[in-house]
Amino acid sequence: MHDGDERRRLGHGSSIATDADKAARECVQEALGGRNPESADLMVVFPSVEYDPHVFFSAAADAAAPAQVVGCSSHAGFVSGNSGAMDAVAIYLPADDLSFGIAAVAPIGTAVFACAQEVTTRARERAGDQGDHAVLLVLSDGLAGDQREIVRGSYSVTGATVPLVGAAASDDLSMSGTYQFAEGEVMSNGLIAVWINAPYPLGIGVEHGWHPIGEPMVVTRAEGNVIHELDGRPAAEVYLFQRSTDPAPAQNYGSPERTFAADTFNHPLGLANASGRLDGRHILGRTDEGALIMFGHVSEQSVVQVMAGDADDLVRAAGRAAAQAAEQLDRPSRGALIFSCTGRIAPLGAQVAAETAAISAGLGDVPVAGFFTFGEFARVTGSTGFHNATVVVLAV
Amino acid sequence: MRTVPDSEVERLTEEVSRLRSELAASRAASTRALARATRLAQLVSALGQRTDVTDILERAVCEVAEQFGADIVAVFTPARDGVLTAAQWGFAARDLPAGALTHLAPTGQLSAAAPVKAGPIADFVLPPWLLASRPRHVAWSLLTAREEHLGYLLLLRRGDTPFESAEVQELASVGSRIALAVDNARLYVRSQEQLRRLQQLHNATAALAVVVDVDQAVRDIAEMLVAAGPVEGAAIYLTGPEGDVLAARAGTIDDCPSVLEADEPVELPDTMLFDLGIDGSSLGRLLLIGAHADTVEQRSFLEHLADVGALVLERATLFARIRAQAETDVLTSLPNRWLFMDRLSAAVARCRQHSTDLAVFFIDLDGFKQINDRYGHDAGDQLLVQTAQRLSGSVGAAATTARLGGDEFVVLLEGCTADHAEAYVAPNIQRALDTPSRLQLVDGVVQVRGGGSIGIGTAEATGYDVSALMRAADAAMYAAKQARRRLSLAAG
Structure with a gap:
């Protein structure tokens, strides 16, 4: 590889250090790989919520200076070439x-809509207006209401020609709060937009690997992210009937709702989109009345189907997502950011690293890294852009 | 044990695989069919709870884009010179041209019978700003509700996914559903607006119903019109001997004339002039500036407000007249006993509070009965009127001169001590009384010298007691009359 290629290569680093300052510096230094960052460069960091966000982000910004640093909290991070979930991950672009x-x-x-409009407009201005091949990367608070409004707000600024990619920040499933970091500020309930201008196309891939089981059902009553009824009957009851297997033996996640959420990771709901494909939606819990609380809003009268998938299905899907992204590039990839749903961890089981490896391989054994999210953003064509239970690849 | 040949295993495996993929494709097709069957219901459900037209259209373009896999969806509404973008999904906001868009919608190609036209981009003529998003398939749908043309719905797909014939039919229903939602919202807004105006009218009427002072009434009416009516400024003119004179104004109406000519021209398109009259009698006129009365409802609302204004004004004018009658002596136009006692009570209270004094002059004409008997009641009335005028003139505007009844008059002068009353005021009054009066009789003019007796009472001397004060003044007058009589007898 030429020296120039090496300088341009996406770098990643990770850490499992318990000290926030140490973890931040470790992963950023590893991502830099001995290169000296420049002010136009971008460092993206994904620390676990267990770190003090102020200490972590401050140390990351210091270690990456003068590069710009953005990031958000994560359930866990991952990097290619490493087999385990990481507490802190840094990606150097x-x-x-x-x-x-x-x-x-x-x-x-x-x-949500207005904020998405605002950050997208400002990000575009700061990128020096729109380039030939622009992509909008967003990092949102995964607990911030209807994430579709982020897609809608950003879309109203970008229009159909600028693809959207990104993720909703996650936590340790306690649902107590996520963090975002940009412009030197630590935020909770924040939204970050990174407008990327490129002289050549970037690649975006999105796949989930789940397949439908049982019968398609109509959401007959829903409010926000709560499905009260499917086909006119209590949603949780219908859902449990439709999945062909009983929930896994209950693990104690601290509360019945969280345990229910964890038990349903293997069987998310699929939301039929215009093309007939199913967009994944994980279940967050159930109410005493038998309604399903979803990750993301579900419209009344939409069609859903229970989905299933094993680790192999999910890993193959990651490979397909990488292939999609590679297809859009007109040159060899120098690496990729990956946003994979937290709900994929349980079904992937021991093959968590295989998902990352499949994407890396699909792009020509390049460095890839990312984090497990509370929702993924990806829109290239069509108008739906918020996903769940899905893996999204941004290849550069 | 029979061995299955490898070729058979391979064939069976392929068969299983084929059947599985067929089953998956069939399932996907049925899910897709169901999803399509429900997307109109999804749209209706999403639009159902909305009552704001902008909100409906913005939601509609977003829903239609998502449900029909379109990258760009827009609603255009008819304008004078083309169409306006009412809502859009997928254009970068800054790329939209400002103002009306001409030659955009395929006006001639859509009709009630064929409300949707869809096809590849080559079948359509689209402006460059729209082509910049590189669409490959286009669909136009007419938005019509109750035979009213509300606009057009445009869908663009950037991917190579043509609009199928089933989708074309669906889009016709989508178009009419969106139009219906807009129509319903307009009806809702109109009925809410009517309700709001009725409420305003009710509140304004209720507030004005208690106003009985003409000055306050005209002020309140003008303010009510600006607050409740769709007007920027209101001026009220009251009809009097000098024409229609400005009595009150509110809002942005600084340069209105102080007197309104009978044929005042109404030049500006948003200027309106109303007669404030009941049953043909005009009390004044109402001038409105910046009146937004484009619709029948708005005009009718303004007319209602003008009617309310006229009613309130009439009531206040009537009340003012009745009050004047109740407080005024009809013959002399002086305050009557009721008004005098009212003012006296108030004045005594003030004096008590500030430890000052006041004087009451009790006046009784001498020989009034004889003049009445000799020259008739008309002549007596003339004497009373002339005396009233001279009395008022002798004590000045600060004093209250009143007729108590018959030939009894009183004068109230605040700030006047007993000494001052005795030394300066009483002689003036006496001169007024002693001045001869010329009375017009049927057969000529007669001059009479009536004269009169004056009794003085002061508040301080009577302990700020109104009754005691009046009794003291009356007694003093009686004593004076007796003295004058004795003097007269002695002289005679």
Whole structure:
């Protein structure tokens, strides 16, 4: 490999150190791989919520200076070439001929659409207006209401020609709060937009690997992210009937709702989209009345189907996502960011690293890294862009 | 044990694989069919709870885009010079041209019978700003509700996914559903607006119903019109001997004329002039500036407000007239006993509070009965009127001169001590009384010198007691009359 290629190569680093400062410096240094960062470069970091976010992000910004640093909290991170889930991950994107415009807003509260519009507009301005091949990367608070509104708000600024990619920040499934970091600020309930201008196309892949089982059902009553009824009957009852296997032996996740969520990771709901494909939606819990609480909002009268998939299905899907992304590139990839749903960890089981490896291999054995999310953003064509139970690849 | 040849195993494996993929494809097809069957219901459900037209259209373009796999969806509404973008999904907001878009919608190609036209991009003529998003398939749908043309729905797909014939039919239903939602929202807004105006009218009427002072009434009416009516400024003119004179104004109406000519021209398109009259009698006129009365409802609302204004004004004017009658002596136009006692009570209270004094002059004409008997009641009335005028003139505007009844008059002068009353005021009054009066009789003019007796009472001397004060003044007058009589007898 030429020296120039090595300088441009995406770098990743990880750490399992318990000290936030140490973990941040370790993963950032590893991602830099001895290279000196420049102010136009981008460092993306994904620490677990167990770290003090102020200490971690501050140390990461210091270690990566003068590069721009963005990031968000994660359930866990991962990097290619390493077999386990990582507490802290850093991805170094040397700017080379890319330019990055970063904007952030917090708190987003209920003004999700307006905030998405605002950060997207500002990010575009800071990237020096729109390039020939622009991509919008967003990192949101995974607990911030209807994530579809982020896609809608950003879309109203980008229009159909700019693909959208990104993820909703996650925590340790306690649902107590996520963090975002950009422009030197630590936020909770924040939204970050990174406008990426490139002189050549970037690649985006999105796949989940689940297949439907049972019969398609109509959501006959829903409010926000709660499905009350499927085919006119209590949703949880219908869901449990439709899945052909009993829930796994209950693990104690601290509360019945969280245990239910964990037990349903192997069988997310599929939401039929216009093309007839099913978009994944994980289940967050159930109410005493027998309603299903979902990750993400579900519209009334939409069609859903219970889905199943094993580790092999999910790993193959990751390979397909990488292939999609590679197809859009007109040159060899120099690495990729990956956003994989937290709900995929349990079904992947021992093959968690295989998902990462499949993507790396699909792009020509390049460095890839990412984190397990509370929702993934990916829109290239069509108008739906919020996903769940899915793996999303942004190849550069 | 029979051995199955490898070729057979291979064939069976392939068969199983084929059947599995057929089953999966069939399942996917049925899911897709069901999803398509419910997407109109999804749209109706999403639009159902909305009552704001902008909100409906913005939601509609987003829902249609997601459900029909379109990258761009827009609603265009008719404008004078083309169409306006009412809502859009998929254009970068800054790429949209400003103002009306001409030659965009395929107006001639869509009809009630064929409300949707869909096909590859080559079948359509689209402007460059729209082609910049590189669409490959286009669909236009007419938005029609109750035979009213509300606009067009445009869908663009950037991927190579043509609009199928089933989708074309669905889009016709989608178009009419969106139009219906917009129509319902407009009806809702209109009925809410009517309800709001009725409420405003009710509140304004209730507030104005208690106003009985004309000055306050005109002020309140003008303010009510600006607050409740769709107007920027209101001026009220009251009809009097000098024409229609500005009585009150509110809002942005600084340069209105102080007197409104009978044929005042109404030049500006948003200026309106109403007669404030009941049953043909005009009390004044109402001038409105910046009146937004484009619809029948708005105009009718303004007319209602003007009617309410006229009613309130009439009531206040009537009340003012009745009050004047109740407080005024009809013959002399002086305050009557009721008003005098009212003012006296208030004045005594003030004096008590500030430890000042006041004087009451009790006046009784001398020989009034004889003049009445000799020259008739008309002549007596003339004497009373002339005396009233002279009395008022002798004590000045600060004093209250009143007729108690018959030939009894009183004067109230605040701040007047007993000494001052005796030394300065009483002689003035006496001169007024002693001045001869010329009375017009049927057969000529007669001059009479009536004269009169004056009794003075002061508040301080009577302990700020209104009754005691009046009794003291009356007694003093009686004593004076007796003295004048004795003097007269002595002189005679």
